[in-house]
Amino acid sequence: MEQNAPGGQHPHRDLRRWTPSPVSDNEPFEQYAFQPIPNPYNPGAEYFLQAGLPQGRDQVPLDDFPKTASSTLQPVQDPRKQPETKKRVQWSFWTWEIANCLLLLISLFAILATLYPHDGQPLPQWPFSITINALLSIYTVIMKTSMLLILTSGVGQLQWSWFLHPRSLKDVVRYHEAAEGPLGSLSWLCRYHIRQPLTALAAVIIIAAVAVDPFVQQLVKPVDCKQLEDGGPPASMPRTNYLSYDRDAFPSDVLATIASGYYTPQNLSDFTCGTGNCTFGTEYRSLAYCSICEDVSDSVRIEENCMIYHNKKLEPGSCHKSDIPREAAISEWNLTTTLAAAPSPLSLNFHRKIDTNNFTVVTPKQNIFGIGRISRRLDTSGLENTVSYIGLGNDLGVIFAKSDVSLTPYDPNNQGDRAGCDNAATNNTWWCRQYGAAKCSLQPCVRSYTANVDGGRLTETLIGQSDTNMTWGYGESAATEGLVRLQNFLGVVDTQCINDAERQGLVAAGYKIDDKVRWLPYNLTFNPRIDTPVDAAFPQSLLAHECLFTIDAEFNNDIWTFVLNQFIVGIVQRQYPDNEIRPSYSGPTQLLSLFDSSHVNEATIRDAMNRLADAITLWIRTHGYASHSQRAVGEEYHYAICVKVNWNWVALPAVLTGLTMTFFLLMVISTYRQRLPIWKKSPLTLLFHGPGGTSWIDPNLVAPASKPATEIDLATDRGTQDFADRITVQVSRDEYESPGLRQVEPRSVRMRKPRGVWPSKSSTRHEDNNGVYSGI
Incomplete structure (x- = not known):
């Protein structure tokens, strides 16, 4: 390559390809213009090529290089004459x-x-x-x-x-x-x-x-979280499909169970859960007792008659204290409260009679609250050879009647007006009206549950039950089978439980199965007291598969005869002591608790009846017939961090x-x-392709290539890094010069090269048509 172009011009030094400019120590510094020429690597893009001197005068002139074959520089062809080739993404x-x-x-x-x-x-x-x-x-x-x-x-x-x-x-x-x-x-x-x-x-x-x-x-x-416990017995919950009852020996523990549940809701204790954490996610069903109550206060008939002692004689007058003259005194009154079609003693008469001579109370006690019962029995008028005492359930009448307290808004218990009765929107209550009535029923039913045991504490959720007022099926024949009348068994079938064969058997027997109605009254044709195998045929399969629920009808009668009649049926009376500011009441303890000093209402009655039903259900579930009382199975869990x-x-x-x-x-x-070179973020780009170009590089201080055929493409980040790896620099702290980064000789002696050799003894340097140096 010629050192000086004609006319004294230096050859262009492409900033993309490293080409040291020849310079003489005696040649003065001059300013040279930048000339744009096409980029040979990216056709269409331009690079600025500078013809000029290096920035420093400490470089060795290329004239001093030996003109040997190994160091001869090949002439650079004009890149504008290179044919354009289609490039792809590199x-x-x-x-x-x-x-x-x-x-x-x-x-x-x-x-x-x-x-x-x-x-x-x-x-x-x-x-x-x-x-x-x-x-x-x-x-x-x-x-x-x-x-x-x-x-x-x-x-x-x-x-x-x-x-x-x-x-x-x-x-x-x-x-x-x-x-x-x-x-x-x-x-x-x-x-x-x-x-x-x-x-x-x-x-x-x-x-x-x-x-x-x-x-x-x-x-x-x-x-x-809870994790399933492997091994061990599964969790279980009591349930039954059949309650067998021996009339000759009524269980003595029924009364204790009912008494406990009436005052305080009882939790089931007869369950097994080894870890104390179990779940019964699958619905399980059991024979039970259910209650339902409705307010029938609109059916109550009220009659009031008051006699006022005025002017030394009794005269008919108003029963409202505000209408009574101040000087007058109430002498006698009669209040009759009747629940239509209610059983005795729900037609109650409340009266007070005073001896006008010495003003003493002649009738110190009056009925003020009562509960009566009507037994619901099977209509056997059209049946032959049928027992007449088959009980289907029981209806209750509850009445809270007027007394002298109703003549004034005064609350004798709190010695003040009755609270909450001054608002017309909320005063339509038994407490404000001072009278009311409800009708309830208690009878067998089927309940569906899910349950969860957490830390040993059971939470059982009632998710459904059969209709409380539904009439159950009964045995269809009066003939005895094993000395047991089939008509004494009440039955109901869960149609969501039966299989196709049982469904077809029921239809063939004349039952109409409605998918909208889950509970089907069923007349038993077999004795449920006889153990039934799991693979029994229809209709015994209904009981074997836990789809049929049955109860001895005599239980409906005897539980009232021996327990509930004495427990919940009765009268509360108002007494009149000498000091009438605080009246007293007498009657059964359960009714006094329910009456609550005349604060009874339909809600408290409903809750009391539900507690009674729950208590009876608890006893039934734990005393079912053994062969038809398979326990519900759940899963045991242990606590974990999930x-x-x-x-x-x-x-x-x-x-x-x-x-x-x-x-x-x-x-x-x-x-x-944009046909840009791939320089990325390397700071070497500014050193090799910045305004100063490569003029600051001394070729005599460039280390030889590690490989004989190494190619350096300064248009890429990789090429600049490979080339920079062969250049050694150091911060100059000469007191005569400002601090700067200067090129120095490589530290390794083996990397030093004789002056004029480019850049190693065994390598050659030439520039191909693409401007890529090989052998550097």
Whole structure:
């Protein structure tokens, strides 16, 4: 290559290809113009080529190089004469970024793969006590590192697209800071907003990546949970399909069970749960007793007659105290309260008679509250050879009647007016009206439950029951079978329990099965006291499969005869002591508790009847016929700490992963379309391709290539790094010069080369048509 061009002009030094300029120590410094020529690597793009002297005079002139074959420089052809070739995206220069994209995806899927199988499960017990949060932290570090490496490289590459137009040199610093962290990215966004959309996107991702760690940690939440206990007996709950009753020996414990449940709701205690934590999620059914009450106060008839002692004689007068003259005194009154079609003693008469001579009370006691019973029996008028005392249930009449207290709003218990009765919207209560009536019923039924045992404490939930007023089926024949009348058995079938064969058998027997009606009254044709095998044929299979519920009808009669008549049926009376400010009441203890000093109402009566039904049900479930009282089976659990995954928190890492990969793809495409060299964020680009070019490099101080056939392409980040690896620099602190970075001789002696050898003894240097140096 000629050292001086004709006319004294120096050959152009392409900033993309490293070409040292020949210079003489005696040649003065001159200013040379920049001449744009086409880029031989990217057709259509231009680079500025400078013909001029190096920045320093300490370089060895190329004239001093020996003119040997090994050091002869081949002439450079004019790149404008090179044929244009179609180039593709150089993916090989993005290998590290592509690898990080894969690592980014792997870390995201690793988070999902780790959490999904453990969602709702106990905390995993891994070796070395590794926790699930520790793994998530590792995945997060890998994710953020890969993400930031991709973004940093991309932002570094985008700065060269930014400088395709005249920009401030300080923007190099701004781009560097934007690629380094969220503060620099925020500063760049505040200054340039979206003037460079891809850079703005990268800045937003870098800022949002700060929240990746807390978002990933929020994915996992430890919660208390129950785990199925393996081995051991299952949990069980008492239930029965058939209550057998021996009339000759009525159970003595029925009264105690009912008395306890009447005052305080009783919890079932006859259940098994070894761990103290069990669940009965599947519905189980049992024979039971049910109650229903309705307010029938509108059916009450009231008659009032008052006699007032006035002017030394009794005269008819008003029964309202406010209408009575102050000087007068109430002498006699008569109040009759009657519940229509109610059984005795629900037609109650309340009266008071005073001896006008000495003003003493002649009738010191009056009925004020009562409960009566009517037995509901099977209509046997059209049946032959049928017992006439088959009981189907019992109806109750409850009445709260007027007394002298109703003549005034005064509350004798609290010595003040009756509270809550001054508002017309709320005063239609038994307490405010001072009278009321209710009609209730108690009879057999079938109840459906689910249950849960938590810490040894049972919570049983009633989810359904058969109709309380439903008439059950009964035995269809009066003939005896084993000395047992079939008509003494009441029966009902759960149509949601039966199989197809049993359904067909019922239809063939004349029963109409309506899918909308679950409970079907059934007339027994077999003796339920005879043990039934599991594989029994229809109709015995109904009882074997726990679909038929039956009870001895005599139980409905005897429980009232021996227990409930004395317990709940009776009268409460008002007494008149000498001091009438605080009246007293007498009657059965249960009724006095229900009466509650005239504070009784329909709600308290309904609750009392429900407690009675629950108490009877509790006794029935634990005293069923053994062969038809298989216990309900549940599952035992133990407490554990489980993993609860809040999947909503994975949104941010997933979105940032997708945006990062999208950014990388768009950045590569943008670089290709703009035909920019792939310099990325390397600071060497400014050293080799900046305003000073490569003129500062002393070829005699460049280390030889590690491989004989190494090619250096300064248009790529890889090429600049390979070339920079062979150049040694040092900060100069000479007192006669300002501090600066100077090229020095490599430290290794074996890397030193004789003066004039380019750059090693066994290598040759030449420039091909593409401007790539080989042998350097």
